[in-house]
Amino acid sequence: MSDSTLYRNGSVYSPADPTATALLARDGVIAWVGPDAEAPSADVTVDLDGALVTPAFVDAHVHLTDTGLALSGLDLSGARSAGEVLAAVAAFAGKLPGDAVVLGHGWDETTWDDQAKPEAAALERAAGGRRAYLSQASIHSALCTPSLLAAARGRPGFDESGWVRREAHHVVRELALGSVPAVQRGRAQRVALARAAELGIAAVHECGGPGTSGEADFTGLLALSGQGFPEVYGYWGELLSAAKAKELGAVGAGGDLFADGALGSQTAHLSESYLDTDGCGHGYVSVEQVRDHLLDCAAHGVQGGFHAIGDAAIGTVLAGFAEAARKLGVERLRDARHRVEHAEIVNKRLIAGFVEYGIVASMQPAFDRLWGGESQMYAQRLGVARSLESNPMGAMHGVGVALAFGSDSPVTPLDPWGGVRAAVRHFNPVHRMSVRAAFAAHTRGGWRALPRDIEGARSEPRSRDQRGSEGVLVPGAPATFAVWSVPAGLSHGLPVLDELPVCRRTVLRGRVIYEE
Template sequence: MNDSITHYRNGKIFTAADDGWAESIVVEDHKLRFVGETVYADILAPDAEVIDLQGAVVLPGFVDAHTHLVMMGFALQKLDLRDATDLADIQSSIKQFAESNPDAPRLLGRSWLFSALDGGHPTREMIDAVVPDRPVYLDANDVHSVWVNTAALRELGIDADTPDPIGGRIGRDPDTGEATGMLYETAMMLYVWPKLAELASDEDRDAALALAFRHYLEDGVTGAVDMALGADELASLERALDAGDGTLPLRVAAHWLMTREDNEADNVRQVHDVIELHERVQGPWLRIAGIKIIIDGVIDSCTAAMKEPYSDGTNAEPIWDLESLIPVVTAADAAGLQIAMHAIGDEASEIGLTALEYAIAANGDIPRRHRMEHLESITRDNVERLARLGIIASMQPVHADPAIQENWQAMLGDYRVNRAYPWPEFTEAGAVLALGSDAPTAPHPPLPNMFIATTRRSAIDPSLAPNLPGYALPLADALAHATRDAAYSCRWEDVTGQLVRGKAADFVVLKQDPFTEGVDSLLTTEIAMTVVAGSVRYDSARATNTEAVNTEAR
């Protein structure tokens, strides 16, 4: 037997390439030596180790085109409030969590929904009623605002005199000016995130990263694009890389999170810092791809920049206006960095596309591959414009889950809800559509994500009516957008994303066949095996995950 060659035979292999399907894969030296019919694989590799797939479906490894790795690892350890249906439910969950963690100096939660408050506004007193003595930090489901109690405000040093940062807002009592306990957008990023980062150790971050890796491998993800990298996260990834002798449990491309400053020089200086990182961190397992710019907020908290007001008559200014954006985008484009722009509101995508047009005109015909993230509400004209500019539409089916749409739809309250998350419009216009999860703002497993993509139904509560089913995607298309196109979105198309000869042996084996058993089976299908660069990183039969467990133990 030749231990360096493995023949996975007798499978139903979805290649995400033009040939569509195959029966066998031959892996040699971490790559795919052959993909095709079993009879030819037997001839090509007669002495290979053979693994009989017994008809199982094999897919290219999922590439999560938009995630936050260390943040996801931390979130998995927080109190999950997504299923809380009202304030009493939220309070009861917090109280039980506090009682179960009596020695924790502060309590961290996540994923509460604005709709659970039935139109009410979150206040610190609501949390104080159940936990008055310890700081409590509760990330909203979209992770664009945080709800805190009085003890947390005190720990953060926030009071009536604390100024609102550029692009953010501290919720205040209209009569007294005192902080109410809600911190929106950059107020969360500049006050809460640094405080919690200061309180976390390198060991905490490494354990969070390892936990994210472990969950991803168990769920069939072989590559990830981290969309909010900072110094702490990069240091953790590099420690994991060193511990893995130059490899990671899965491939990581990352975008450095830009901070909106009040002058052009400081904004552009950040681009030059990222250029240096981009040149230094360019390995096969970890690379700095470019920058991430959060142009606006989210619709649920009415912080996304819209062309027309929300249902209550308010609107939001962009975090990055066009004047501040153009110099940064132009400098990054000229340097060959990938630019990823968070643009949820239809005005935000307008601003981002205009800035990109300016940069393209200024820098001429150079290689570029820019992206826009989320695009939950966008005009038809800008869909066409995005495609014409060659911008990748990076979107997350999990955000369209009907179970979390009540408040989203109420905040718009008009015709705009009828063009929510219009995935097929982008491909029909000729754009590349890359699918991801945006974990931890939404569940990370890709198979339920594919269920939402193909049905527009809820993976949380499948009994709910679908959300604009005309925008659903065929299963094969959805899978290709989450593998082939997700790899393309971070310039990995020559490495992974398809099961074709010469590419990395990154693939996943399913226990059920959604093509024959129906897309509903995506909610119950389990991962049998995850293979990264030819190495089995997860095998359900052994219920082990050697790479991630070793990393987590550091």
């Protein structure tokens, strides 16, 4: 039996009719777009009361379990000193059982006047003798108590102070998060997905892998895809793991496959030294490993990709692409639509490599908002000149690099309109984007960043025509959209971003997954 809903008396952002005020969804597909006066009949009619209807957002890089734990746990993003971190830990730990692990996230010492970090012993005292793991905003380093720290002794990145990075951090992280019971983990995942739906996000790209999340965590998330929540498309980040990625239900063997670390943890691999520490960070893969991974992806028909932040790491990845092209040909690489996550420190030569190999840049505009400019973390780590040249979204868009925007939550919060505004207001005017282009990168760009054949995804199957039209409100496209209150009004069909829109309803393939 057919099921239809007419949304009327609003504004519909649609290339099919730029003046449309109504939209009809039937059986999960957009059946009609146009003016109220010409609207077909429907089983149900929804009065928009002047609201805006747009394609729903896609967040192209998330960590949902971590996001849910952060939303329901200890948020340290507001701490402005080591003392405030310890006080927050003490208050939070006092409510927990004596054998619990204290999990916190979000501290960022670059925002502190005194950037000295809490020592491991002081952290243990604040936690009342409990184990504690506090991830830095980048999630590439953490503070931990001595009992957790002992497991990482001798690993690269180990420090007696309790601030662990590189491989030592991976060991501590796995130990700490492995202590989270399955029930608590599942609850955190649902909290994160519900929050995404509340913000007008209908699909997310979950980035898992060794050192990021375990296999049970990853497959548990994929099983929730579209079950009253946004759809979840998984990327498994492990070298030479294309077959394994397919077995796990992932759509690609990439995401957080680390070519380097992060700027916040001073482990992103740069071609020039950091200003506030010795060295250029760390590269985790070789040219040959990049090449072989891409060849493995080609052999299994899987989209690949890498996490690469610093220009040296991105250079290594692109050199690996060049080696793979000698075996496969450039066109075959381009057809695979491989991805690079983050791409924060990029010059013109590296951008040309993205164009040559058809690489999708999965980027996070909030990074510039939180850490760019002349006085924030990038400037401390890199200097003002390199800071202002970071995250060059506008320049990449201008030469045809395919962009897909996300949050890297909980590194930055789920906040899609905030991401659009950050791209529009980049600290460097040269790298700014129009609202229309930034919005497209956060909607249609997320769908187009997925592999063309996504039958392995744990979501509803759909026709090839539907996959090509996702992220655009036109007849025949999936009825996936969000309804917004727009307090600052519209300009050229999209919100004026002086005040951010508020989501009133999120619809995924015709089904309401959020309603205020």
